[in-house]
Amino acid sequence: MSVICKDVKMAFKTAAGSVSVLKGVDFSAPAGMLTMLVGPSGCGKTTLISLIAGLLRGATGSMQVFGHEVSSMSASMLVPYRLKNIGFIFQQYNLLAGLTASENVAVPLVASGFDWPTALSQGKVLLEKLGLGTHAHKLPSQLSGGQQQRVAIARALVHSPKLLLCDEPTAALDGQAGQAVMTLLRELAIAEDRAAIVVTHDPRVYSFADRVVHMEDGLIAKVESISLGKPDVTTHSTSR
Amino acid sequence: MNLVAFKILLHDKAKYVALVLGVSFATLLISQQSAIFHSLMHASTRDILEANQADIWVMKSSVETLDQGYPIAELSVNRVRSIPGVQWAVPYYQSTAQLRTEDGRMKLVQLVGIDDLSMVGAPQEMLIGTLAGFHQPDAIVMDIAGYTNIFPGVEPRVGAIVEIGQRRAVVVGICYIGASWSGMPRVYTRRSLGVSMARETLNPVTYVLARAAPDHSPEEVAKQITKATGLKARTRSEFMDDTQTWILKYSGIAENFGITILMGVVIGVAIVGQTFYMFSVENLKQFATLKAIGINNWVILRMIMTQALFVSTIGYCLGIGAANLFFAMTSTQLSGGLRGMFMHPFIFVGSGIFIVLVTLLACVVSVRKVLTVDPAVVFRG
C-alpha cells in the first residue's frame, strides 16, 4: 500500500458554523494501480485529495503517503513534499499561458533544480511519447483542450512523482478527447512505484480504473476492484 | 524561475504595455518637473553665474535677493579693496530701465553695468560682436532672447539704435544669456553709461564684486569685509543660496512644482500599483498552480520582484529618455523661457531610484495577494 488514509475527518469553518465534510474516511491507493474516486457532487472528493496532496491542512486522522505522515507536516515542509512526490492534473489544465508546451512541462524540473536546457529536452521527450512532438513549441492557447490536458499529463509526470492526483481530468473534454487522455494516462502513469488517483464524475472512463472507490457524504461507501472486466464488489463499512 | 516570471509578464502584452507606460509617464512627469524647477532655481542666480570671476558679493545689508540690490556709494569699492585678503574688488551696477525703440515702443529691461576697466561681469558668450565693442560710444550689448523680444522678426545684427532712460544707446553686440528669473530683456553696458541710463545720481554701485587672494578663503574674507565696512558680504555660493531661499519663500514656486511632482508620484503609484495589482490578480491562478506544484514563496516573491524591476527599469528608461529629449530640444534654443534648462545628474539618478522604490512598493500590495493565495484553489473552478 502506498497511500493509506485512516479515519480522516475534516471540517470547514463557515459563517454558519463548522461544516463537517469528511467524517472518518478510510481510503487507500496502492502503487501500480489507478484508483478512481467517484461520488456525488459535494461529497468531499476534492477535499480528500487536497489533504493527501498537502494543499489543505487541518484534518484529523492519519494520512500516509509513501511513508510520509502528511497530517503531521508543517506548511513549509509540505512545499518540497509536493514538488518531490506529487504530480497534479487539473480539470482546467492550469498551464502557464505565457510558456510553450515544452516550457510548461519543464517547470517542475526547473523548480527541482535542473537547468533549463536539460529540463526542456526531457520535457520534449515526454511530449513525443504523448504524441505532441510537433506541438512542443506552441503556447497553450494554440492547442486544443485534449492537447492541453496531454501537456498537463507530461508536466505531472516529468519529475517521476510517486503519486499522481487528477481532479476531473476529462470533465472539460468531449468523449473522444477524454478517452484519449485516459488511455495515455494509463499507458504512462501506471508504474510499479507510483499510485494514481483520479477523481471523476464521468462514467465513460470508469473502465480505465483498477479500483473504483465510491464516496458518499464524507464517507467511503464501497470499493470495486475491476479485474478482467468483472467487478468484484466489497461494500465498505459505513457504520461510523 | 525568473524566465517563467518574464514569460508570464510579457505574455499579457496589453497589461505589460500599460505597466511600462505608467512607469514611464510617472518618470517623465517627476524628472522633467524636477529638472525645470531646479533649472529655474539655477536661473534665478543668473548674474552670479555670469560674473563667475567674483567669489564675493558685497551689498547693502538689507539686500535679501539678487534682483533686489540697493544702490550704495562708490566709496564702498575702495573700502572693500582696503580689506586684507581681497585680491581685487570692482563695482557692479544693476537696475531696471525703460527702453524705447525708434518707432516708439517701450520695454522694461534689466540693465547691467559692468566695471569700465576690468569688465568683470561681462557676458561670457558673445554671439555677434566682441567685448571690445563696449568701449564704443553709447554701446550696449543685448541678449539674443531680449533682442528678439524687442525686435520681433528682425534678423539679429549690430547697429540698432534705441533710447534707454532718455539716452541714446547703440547695440554693438548680441550675447547669449540663459533664462533668468525675471525673464526681462538684458542690456549690458559700461557702468558709467548704465548709471546715467538709469538716472542714478547719488549711489552708482549696486554690488561690489571681489575676489579673495589665493591664500585666503572667500568665507573668511567675506566676514572681514562685513566687520570692517558694515556692508553685507556673501560668498558666491552663499549669495546663490540666499537668492534661492528668498524665491522659495516668497514666490510659491516650490509649492507649485511640489504639487506637480506629487501628482507625478500619485499618478505613478496609482497607475503602476493598480495595473500591477490587476496583473497579479489575473495571474493568481497561475501562481497558485506554481505553489501547488511545490514552488515556495521565496521563489514566487523573487519572480514578482523580477517582474517589477524589469517593468520599472524599462519604464524609467523610456520616461527619462523622453524628458531628456525634451531638454535636448528646448535647452539649445537661444530665446524662450526654457532655454538653457537641463537635468542635473542628481535628478537623473534620484528619479530612477525613486521610481524603482515606487514600483516595488506598488507590487508589495499585489505580492501579499499572491503569497497568501491558497494553493488549494487550483482544484476549484
Ligand SMILES: Nc1ncnc2c1ncn2[C@@H]1O[C@H](COP(=O)(O)OP(=O)(O)OP(=O)(O)O)[C@@H](O)[C@H]1O
Ligand atoms: N474552503 C471551503 N470552505 C467551506 N466549505 C468548503 C470548502 N471547500 C469545500 N467545502 C465544502 O465541502 C464540501 C465538499 O467539497 P468538495 O469540493 O470536496 O466536493 P467534491 O466531492 O469535490 O464535489 P464536486 O464533485 O462537485 O467537485 C462541499 O459542500 C463544499 O461546499
Ligand SMILES: [Mg+2]
Ligand atoms: Mg471536486
